Amino acid sequence: MAQNKxxxxxxxxxxxxxGTGGMADVYAAHDSVSGQKVALKLLNEELASNLKFRERFKQEARASxxxxxxxxxRVLDAGEDTYLDDAGVEHTRSYLVMENVDGLELSKLVARGALKVTEAIRVAAELLSAVExxxxxxxxxxDIKPSNIMLTRSGNVKILDFGIARAVSDTFDDLAVTTSILGTAAYFSPEQAKGQKVDARTDIYAIGIVLFEMLTGKVPFGGDTAVAVAHQHIHAQPVAPSSLNPKVSPALDAVVSKALSKAKTQRYQTTTAFGRALGEAAAGRVPAAPTPPSPVEELLGPISEPALAYTPTVNTELPADFAFLFGTDPQTAPTLIEPEQFRPPVKRVVAIVGVVALIFGAIMGMGLWVATLQPANLFPASTVTVPQLNxxxxxxxxxxxxxxxxxTSQVVENSATTDKGKVIRTDPPKGTVVDPGSPIILFVSAGKTEVEVPQVADMTVPDATIQLEAAGFKVGTVTEGHSPxxxxxLVISTTPSLGTKLIQGSKVNLLVSDGKIEIPDLRGMSVTDANNVLSTLSITPTVQADTGCPKAATPTVKTQSVSPGVVPQGTNITITYCAG
Structure with a gap:
């Protein structure tokens, strides 16, 4: 039956x-069943009419x-209903019900300029905690971006729209369409811009962009089209935040730089690692060194030119409650020795180019000398062959x-395959013919190294196995369990959990979804409590009033259409309460 609009x-x-956006309008709403004030996101009709998107939207809403x-x-409810327009035509609409947050979007705050460095770090830390x-x-x-991040009047962070971007990307392949729905490509990762598979490190990149914007009041990459912005995410190097805000320390520059690495393998691999580095920088200590640059970059600096930071045009009036986020920092970030140098001075480049030219000249001369040698007597009679020592x-x-x-000399390194105290390899390698008295480097095993358990949730068991073995682990037991x-x-979780450090070769157990959930006995619960219980199982019940029994002071569940026990995911359930 059609509902009132x-x-x-x-x-x-x-x-x-x-608020309004390319995907939905958000309303203040009142829940007549629970009596709560809520926020309701109503999808636009074009999306609501797309069956594939509606199914993905409901699935992601259940997970959230x-x-x-x-x-x-908190996501409280999600579903679909219908209404009749003035012409009597029935329309379907999809909705998402969330807790009401009294605050402002971070996008409206950073539109005024850079936050205090201390506040930017605090907000980033809370954001990392939520995403972890x-x-x-x-x-x-x-789809982490300032418009999806709320700050309450006391400054607490609240992030919303988990999983919604996945529903969009799984439905629409075109970058321009995706960005028109989600709103902007300014926070896209390079892998999203390339249409590649995303994982937890995609969120880490986006948090790096948000941190950059909080520190500077600008996003590092911008352009007139989604494609232009995507090109910069893939190819351009961001400027150091300190070049736009002198209160940003070199340590914070280094943290942002690593988070914005183009390759996923060079970013922080977990939010825990990101948060640890952020804490070190906030305390005035230089975080662990980022991934070493390539030989060419080490000589000449980043290959691509730094992009100019981009400022979107937004005007926002700031309520007095949020003034603490801005103004002069009581403590600016400490000055550190040997700050990171993003591009070498011109004199250094000229000197390095000269050295490179000399090296190439020497190599060319060596090549001509070798070409004049005769094939006979290349190895003197006294030469020795490096033995097999692995x-x-x-x-x-x-x-x-x-x-x-x-x-001989030794270099100690970790090895997943060679026992501690034994030789991994030699340099020169086995079988090389050398003169007696030549130096030989022995690479000696320090034993297996500790590695963090990677992200394998939401993967099939074969895909998770590939991921775990690539990290040096073995798959242990595979157990089925319920999941809403x-x-x-698909894998629900691992034991030990994501991010735990283990010795390579250790076993990691998998908990895999059997596609089922367990319905509890709801009778006697308040309707509100029953709704909350079912929402954790990704079920939105149908609530019906039973006028055949006396109305209670608090609506209480009288019957449930599905008996307590194990049922398939997404099972429909109707609960009744007395309203006579």
Whole structure:
């Protein structure tokens, strides 16, 4: 039966419009069942008419509803209903119900300029905490940006729209269409810009962009089209935030630079690592060194020119409650020794180019000299062949090389395949013919290294196995369990959990979804509590009033259409309460 246009699902009474976007309008609403004030996101009709998107939207909304974290806006309900327009035509609309947050979007705040460095760090830390919780639950946001981040009047962070970007990207392949729905490509990762597979490190890149914007009041990349912005994400190097805000320390520059690495493997691999580095920088300590540059970049600096930071045109009046985010920092970030140098001085470049030219000249001369040699007598009669020493103890290897007249030295490194104290390889390698007395480097195993358990949630078991083995782990037990948000056959979680450090070769157990959930006995619960319980199972019940029994002071569940027990995901359930 069609519903009144101003009431959604027979219970949510629409109030004023809180915001609009390419995907939906957000309303203040009143839930007549629970009596709560909520925020309701109503999808535009073009999206609501796309069946594939509606199904993905409902699936992601169910997954989001299971997350309970102080920095994540709680999803309370999601579904579809209908209404009749003035001509009597029936329309379908999809909606998402969220907790009401009294605050402002971060986008309206950074539009005024840079936040205090201390506040930017604090907001980023809370954001990382929320995203870490989601990643541990196997959910990647994919669309972290200031308009999806709320700050309450006390300054607390609340992030919303988990999973919505996945529903969009799984439905629409075209970058221009995707950005027209989500709103901007300014926070896209290079892999999103290329249409490649995303993972938790995609969110880390986006948080790096948000941190850059909070520190400077600008985004690092911008342009007239989504394609132009995507090109910069893939190819351009961002400027150092300190070049736009002198209160930003070189340590913070380094943190942002690593978070914005083009290659996923060179970014922070987890939000935990990102947060740790941010804490070090906030305390005035230089975080762990980023991934070393290539030889050419080491000589000449970044290959591509730095992009100019881009400022969107937005005007926002600032309520007095949020003034603490701005103004002069009581403590600016400490000055550190040897700040990172993003591009070398001109004199240094000229000197390096000269050295490179000399090296190339020497190599060319060496090549001409070698070309004049005759093939005979290349190896004197006294030459020796480097022996096979792999997996030999270092003491035996040194003794054997000493007997052959070699000079030895050692380099210790971790190895997943060679036992501690044994030789991994030699330089020159085995079989090389050299003169007696030549130096031989022994690479000696320090044993297996500790590696963080990678993100494998939402993968099939074969894909998760590939990911774990690539990190040096073995797959242990594979156990099935119930899940409201992961389809049958997909990994729910690992034991030990994501980000835990283990010795390479350790076993990682997988919990895999059987596509089922367990319905509890709801009878005797308040309707509100029953709704909350079912929402954690990604179920939105149909609530019906039973006028055949006396009305209670608090609406209480009388019957449930599905008996307690294990049922398939998404099972429809109707609960009744007395209203006579």
């Amino acid at each position: 101003s009431v959604i699902a027979g219970r949510y009474e629409l109030g004023k419009v809180l 509803a299971s997350m309970v974290h102080p920095n994540i806006v 919780y989601a990643h541990n639950a196997g959910i990647v946001h994919r 997996n030999v103890t270092v003491s035996k290897a040194e003794a054997q090389l000493k007997d052959l007249g070699f000079i 948000s992961y389809s049958a056959g």
